Structure formats: C-alpha cells, structure tokens
Amino acid sequence: MTETIIIKDRNIDLLRLASEISGEVITLCEQCGICTTSCPMAEDMDITPASIMRYTQLGDEFVLETRAIWYCASCFSCTVRCPRGIDLAKVAEALRQIKLRKNQDYLKIDELKEEAEELPAIALVSAMRKYTG
Amino acid sequence: MSEEKMITVYIMGKAYQVPFGLTIMKAMEYAGYRFIRGSGCRAGFCGACATVYRKKGEYKFRTALACQTTAEDGMYLAQLPFVPANRKEYNINELDPEKNVLSEYYPEINRCVSCNTCTKACPQELDVMYYIQAAIRGDYRQVSELSFDCIQCGLCTARCPAEITHYHVAQLARRIYGKYQLKVPEHLEKRLKEIEEGKFDEEIERLKNMSIDELKSAYVQRDIEKIPRGEVSDE
Amino acid sequence: MDIELVEIPKWNCCGAVSSLTADDVMHHVAPIRNLIRVIEMNEEGLVNDEKRLIVFCSMCFNVLRRSNKRVKEDPKFLETINSFMDEERDYDGSVKVMHFLEILRDIGFYKVKERVKKPLKGLKVSAYYGCTLLRPRGVGIDDPEAPSIMEKFIESLGAEVVDNPYKSLCCGSYHTVGGNKELVAERAYKIINAARERGADLIITSCPLCAFNLDNRQELTKKIHPDFEHMPVLYFTQLMALAMGMESETGFDGNYIDPRPLLRERGFLEG
Structure with missing residues (x-):
C-alpha cells in the first residue's frame, strides 16, 4: 500500500521543535510501519502513527491538526517495538505539547x-x- | 515628623519615601494611594487586601495581607485589588456527598501538579496544596479542617499554575461537610429552639428602643457567654 | 507474610501519567515529593532503614518509577527539582519504587500459596496487564511481550489461568473522559470477549483505571453491542482477599459488575 503525502505547510522548525521537546531523533524513522501495526488506537486514528512520524519529519504542520496525536494513549506499544529505538510516545507527547503550550486545550x-x-x-x-x- | 526614620519603597515601580514602621497598606496610603476596594477590616480577618511584593535583593516573590505586613526599605510593592475567580452556582440541598461534587464543580482541581506554590502563598499559613489533594480524593472532612482558617484573599488562586480556585473549592467542601457530614452541635440546636420559642424577643425589643449612647454602653458592658471546654465537638 | 505496610503520611497525587517531554520539570515534582516523604519516614523512625516504596496502582507505579529513574540518571535534572522545592529536604535518588506484585515475586509466590485458605479451585481467571505495568522496557516489571507474573499470582491462589491475547492491549486509558468513551468501550468489548472465548469467568487487573474502563464502561459496551455479555473485573487484591479468607476485605460493593453471584454459585462465597 502506498500513501501520497502532500506537504502543505512545510516548516522545518516543527521538526526541530518536536525533536527538542521529545528528545528523540525523529529523522531515524525509516517508515517500516511496526508502530502502526502495534498501535491499539490506529484503527480509529485519522492518520497512522507511522504517518505522524513522516509528517513530523517533513515539518508539515498538518500533523498538529490530526486526531491521531490525541488518540495516542501513551500505551508504549510502539515504543517497545520500534526497530530504530524511537520512543514514539514521546514524539506524540511533544506534538500535543506544541498545541497545549499555546493554550489550545x-x-x-x-x-x-x-x-x-x-x-x-x-x-x-x-x-x-x-x-x- | 522630620526626625522620623524614612524608608524607600517602590509602589508599582515608582519610589516613595515613607515613615518606617507602617504596614504596607498604610505606606501606600501615605504615598497617596487611596483604597476604595481591596481594603476591609485592616485587622487581618477579611482577606480583602492581598498584596504581592519583593524584598530588597531577594528572588522570592512574596505574598501577604497588606494590613498585616510591615513595609521595609527597598520593598517593591503592588496591591492585588481582586482575584478573578469563578464561583460556581449550586444548590446545596441538591448535592450528593457520596460523589465527588468538588470534581464536578471545579474539575480543574485534578490539574494540580503538587508544586506547593499555593501553600507558600497563603498568608494564613494553611496547607493549601494538601487540602487540594484531599479535594481530588473527595475527602470533604479533611478539606474542611485544613481550610477552616481561610480568609479567601485569593493569593493561592493568583499563584496557581494549574488555574485552580482553591478557596472556592474549600468553601464548597466546608458547606457539604457542614450540611451532610458534620453532626449539628447540641448547643446550637438548643439555642435555635430557644429563639423560636421567643426566649429573646423581649430583650431584642428592649435593644431596639435604646438610644445610640445606651447601646454603646450596653455593648461595652456586655457579658460574653463562656462555652465550657469539651462541649463543642465535631463528632 | 511478614510484610508490614506503612502508609506515607501526607502523600500527594503523583499525576497518574508520566510527563514524557525532555524539557518539562514541573510534572516530575509531584512524584519526587512522595519519594522525599519516604526518606522523611526513615528519618522520623516510621520505618527503619527501609527505602522500598510499595505501589499497588500500575499507573502510580509507572510514574513514580520513571521520575525516580530520570532523576537518578540526570543529576542536573535532580538539582533543578531540588532547588525548586526549596521548602523540602533534598531528594537523593535512594528510594526504590516497587510494584506490590514484584514484592510478592521476591518473597516467592509459593509463600502466597501457603497463606491461601480457600484455594480458588476451578475458577478461570484471565490476567489483564494493560500498559503501565509492563511498558516501557526498563520500567515495567515483566517482559513487555510475554509477561507471566500475574499468571503466577493467579496460580498461587489456586485458580486456573486463562490466557488472553489482548492482555496487554491498551484499554483506552484516559480517553474514558470526555467525548471519546466509545474508544474505551470498544476495547473493553475486544478484551473481555477474548477472555470469554477462552473460557474465563473473570478478569483481574492491577490498574485502577483499567479496572474502571473494563468494569464500569461495560454499560456503554452493552449499549453499542447488545450481544455483549457482562463479565466481572476484579482488582487483583480482591481476588487475593477472597482466597485468603478475608471476605470482609474484598470490597465487592464497589464493582460495577457484581462478581458475587458467580462466586456464590461456585462456592467461593457464602450465602
């Protein structure tokens, strides 16, 4: 299955900010999709956990408007399985925090x-x- | 007057010379500020005169009642005339004390991060953080006991990073505790009955007919009822 | 079992979920404050040279252990927290945060078995781990992919273990608040049905939020799926109290799906 990503608002600052807040090397993600298959919430998300990573790598602010970043329940299923050792729960938390720190509950x-x-x-x-x- | 020791205070950033030994409130009045709101009993009971200040050379952001704190040389002062805080409307007769009513009306208590800033801000030296922790658990009794001396100055609320309105939460808890959980003291019930039966009607009538001077002297000479120790109990 | 538990005086809520960002200090204050209380308990003689903090709730356990780990690994971070809490004594990282199940494992489940007065013979129990007891690695108390500690616990009480492939699938956690409750109800449907298909009578869990979601949210699950059949969900200590003959301590009044009819039918409860 292929997915076409159209970058609307490219903003390299988003990648930098998400990396800083999460403390994770987001660019390590190679889109294998294990996070998505491990995620108990993926079926109800609008974009998959792997897509969250890809949009963030590309600095597309669209990711901040997705339901997916909020549906992540910090269950760490992806975290324990990521072959690149990325703690995706921290990345999702960082994306939520970018919104929350702007007073957008x-x-x-x-x-x-x-x-x-x-x-x-x-x-x-x-x-x-x-x-x- | 000229021999009086003067100190310098900074009120909202501007330097003023005021006599040594005044309270913050009086120092501000000496400097020309007039309190129309934000001042009440001037005796530390009403909680109207919340103030924030820093002492010379200190990083600490201090809070106090302006009528109870002495102005010091080099102080930076600002009066906090009012703390905007939502007080929820509720009908005390319709609340269910078996549930956590505090979370219903003030769900933000669950945002407490235990930073303890409220406790440090309280001029009454109450353990504010701990009563908010008790509120999260729905422990009305503990909230009531720990917050009993609250004068509702609002400094806890002004300082809270979780935007909790502690003093309104505590007031609701005390009302619930008082209405549903605390036993009505016997002497109160007795007195209410006496009032209903008209025991004091004659005396009230006598007071009503007194002149101002007679009233004043009666007030000064009044008997203060002594309650024997042990008679007042919350159990 | 030769353990005496002493409650922390003036404990505060740890925050239930761990703050996951690299730059946030504030949300680690609450858990560390509790750890300071443990050191004070030693100083004040409430406990004697005992730095183990035993936690029952999986979420509290996770938060406390993570914050403790963080300050131990990052002395500068600890210094920031200590200097913020200027009204408290400094924390030194010396407390050991442990889940109650870990303590039982350390003592030996055979010792639990020795204390069992009414073995739950024939009762089919499915363990539900959820997330925070197991993950992430280095924090959890067992293998995150193939845990067995709760199964050993169930066996020690004399009950029969029923496996559940969804035993560590997230129940939806805090989505139970606000507009996404269906997410939780659907996961409860999946988890409970999987247990039933394998013959379970009931589920146990060590997380109070999982317990709420799997138990109380069955009302919503039933609304969405009229074919759904209820199943009792017990906190693991309730099952322990039952097996150890402490019926008055079981607290079944608090369960949404009352387990008592089932337990009476099987002869584990009188009346």
Whole structure:
C-alpha cells in the first residue's frame, strides 16, 4: 500500500521543535510501519502513527491538526517495538505539547459537568495532564 | 515628623519615601494611594487586601495581607485589588456527598501538579496544596479542617499554575461537610429552639428602643457567654 | 507474610501519567515529593532503614518509577527539582519504587500459596496487564511481550489461568473522559470477549483505571453491542482477599459488575 503525502505547510522548525521537546531523533524513522501495526488506537486514528512520524519529519504542520496525536494513549506499544529505538510516545507527547503550550486545550473541562463526579480521580487527573496545558 | 526614620519603597515601580514602621497598606496610603476596594477590616480577618511584593535583593516573590505586613526599605510593592475567580452556582440541598461534587464543580482541581506554590502563598499559613489533594480524593472532612482558617484573599488562586480556585473549592467542601457530614452541635440546636420559642424577643425589643449612647454602653458592658471546654465537638 | 505496610503520611497525587517531554520539570515534582516523604519516614523512625516504596496502582507505579529513574540518571535534572522545592529536604535518588506484585515475586509466590485458605479451585481467571505495568522496557516489571507474573499470582491462589491475547492491549486509558468513551468501550468489548472465548469467568487487573474502563464502561459496551455479555473485573487484591479468607476485605460493593453471584454459585462465597 502506498500513501501520497502532500506537504502543505512545510516548516522545518516543527521538526526541530518536536525533536527538542521529545528528545528523540525523529529523522531515524525509516517508515517500516511496526508502530502502526502495534498501535491499539490506529484503527480509529485519522492518520497512522507511522504517518505522524513522516509528517513530523517533513515539518508539515498538518500533523498538529490530526486526531491521531490525541488518540495516542501513551500505551508504549510502539515504543517497545520500534526497530530504530524511537520512543514514539514521546514524539506524540511533544506534538500535543506544541498545541497545549499555546493554550489550545483538547478537552474543555468546564463541559464535563456531572460526568466529573462519577469518574475516578485517576481518570480525571490523567486526562487533564494529557489534554490540557 | 522630620526626625522620623524614612524608608524607600517602590509602589508599582515608582519610589516613595515613607515613615518606617507602617504596614504596607498604610505606606501606600501615605504615598497617596487611596483604597476604595481591596481594603476591609485592616485587622487581618477579611482577606480583602492581598498584596504581592519583593524584598530588597531577594528572588522570592512574596505574598501577604497588606494590613498585616510591615513595609521595609527597598520593598517593591503592588496591591492585588481582586482575584478573578469563578464561583460556581449550586444548590446545596441538591448535592450528593457520596460523589465527588468538588470534581464536578471545579474539575480543574485534578490539574494540580503538587508544586506547593499555593501553600507558600497563603498568608494564613494553611496547607493549601494538601487540602487540594484531599479535594481530588473527595475527602470533604479533611478539606474542611485544613481550610477552616481561610480568609479567601485569593493569593493561592493568583499563584496557581494549574488555574485552580482553591478557596472556592474549600468553601464548597466546608458547606457539604457542614450540611451532610458534620453532626449539628447540641448547643446550637438548643439555642435555635430557644429563639423560636421567643426566649429573646423581649430583650431584642428592649435593644431596639435604646438610644445610640445606651447601646454603646450596653455593648461595652456586655457579658460574653463562656462555652465550657469539651462541649463543642465535631463528632 | 511478614510484610508490614506503612502508609506515607501526607502523600500527594503523583499525576497518574508520566510527563514524557525532555524539557518539562514541573510534572516530575509531584512524584519526587512522595519519594522525599519516604526518606522523611526513615528519618522520623516510621520505618527503619527501609527505602522500598510499595505501589499497588500500575499507573502510580509507572510514574513514580520513571521520575525516580530520570532523576537518578540526570543529576542536573535532580538539582533543578531540588532547588525548586526549596521548602523540602533534598531528594537523593535512594528510594526504590516497587510494584506490590514484584514484592510478592521476591518473597516467592509459593509463600502466597501457603497463606491461601480457600484455594480458588476451578475458577478461570484471565490476567489483564494493560500498559503501565509492563511498558516501557526498563520500567515495567515483566517482559513487555510475554509477561507471566500475574499468571503466577493467579496460580498461587489456586485458580486456573486463562490466557488472553489482548492482555496487554491498551484499554483506552484516559480517553474514558470526555467525548471519546466509545474508544474505551470498544476495547473493553475486544478484551473481555477474548477472555470469554477462552473460557474465563473473570478478569483481574492491577490498574485502577483499567479496572474502571473494563468494569464500569461495560454499560456503554452493552449499549453499542447488545450481544455483549457482562463479565466481572476484579482488582487483583480482591481476588487475593477472597482466597485468603478475608471476605470482609474484598470490597465487592464497589464493582460495577457484581462478581458475587458467580462466586456464590461456585462456592467461593457464602450465602
């Protein structure tokens, strides 16, 4: 299967920023796709984990607008299997952080209302750490 | 006046000479600032005069009540007239204390990073961070006990990186604890009954008919009811 | 079992998920603060020369161990955290963060077996590991691809192990908050059905969030898939309490899918 990637907003700064925040060498990725086959969320993502890596390598800011970076649940399935030793969970976290550090929260916590009193603290705390900045 | 020792303080960046020994609030007033809001009891109880300052040569960003803190030479001062903070609306009779109501109305408590900045900011020296931790667990009793002396100055909230409104959370917890979990003290129930039965009606009527001077002297000579130790219990 | 657990006085929430960025210090403060408490407990005589911190929750375990690892490997990072927490004594990296299952493994599961009063003979139990107990490598307590520690635990209680190919497939974790709950309900469907197909009576897990997602979210799973059949999901210590004859400590009132009818039917519970 081939996938055509059209680079819309090329921004080499994005690659640099994502590399700095994650501490990972993102350019090491050779697109083998093991991350995608390991990912329990891939089936519901709009782009695959491997594509997240590719868009980031190319500095395409489109990656920041994908659902995929938020659907990553930091389960580290890809991390333990990447043959290049890249910690993809850290890369996804970096991409989320790029948004969150600009005050662009993924979760509107004021809209939780009654739901919040039913949920255990472990769910609320983890969601707020991942979804809000 | 001229022999008085003067110090230099910087109010919002501008240098002023003020007499040594004044509180921050009085120093600011001496310098010409007038408090219309952000000042209340001037005795450390009302929490209206939250202030932020730095001491000469210190990196620490300090917080206090302006009416309770003495101005020092070289201080940088700014008054915090108000802390914008959402206070949620709720009907206390419709809350379910079995659930974590605090998380429902103030879900941001779950954003606490345990940095402890709130505790360091509290002029009442409360363990603010720890009561927020108790709030995450839905422990109304612990929040109530730890926050009991809160005067709602809002400094914790102003300093919080997680944007928590600690004092409103604590107030909600105390209300829930008071209404649903704390036993009503016997002496309160007794007194309420006495009021309902009209025990004090005659006395109130007498007070109402007094002149201002009579009232003043009655106030000065009043008996303060002594509550024997051990009678007040929260269990 | 000759272990006495002493609770940390004034512990704080560790944050549940590890901060994964290279430059973030703030979110490591909460876990390290708890580790400082452990050192204080030694100083104050609450424990005697005991730096092992035993954690039950998989997520807390992961966060605490990762932050501890990070400060041990990066002294400058530790210095930054110590200088930020200027109201605390300095942390020195000396605490050892351990999951309760690791302690049981160290003592020996045969010792657990010795303490079992009511072996759960014939009860078919499937282990669900989730993520944070196993991954990443170097943090997890067992082989991330082929773990066996929970199976050994189940066997020590006298129950029968049922394997599940999805035993370390993520349940969706914090997606259970907000608009993506279906992601969790679908994964619960997959995980629980796989256990049932292999004959499991119930699932155990060591993560409270997995427990919530696999147990409470079954309501939503049933809505999406009317053919779905409920299955009890127990926290691993509940099963342990049952086998050790501590029925009053099992806390089954808190389970969404009540395991008691099943356990009564099999004779593991009275009444």
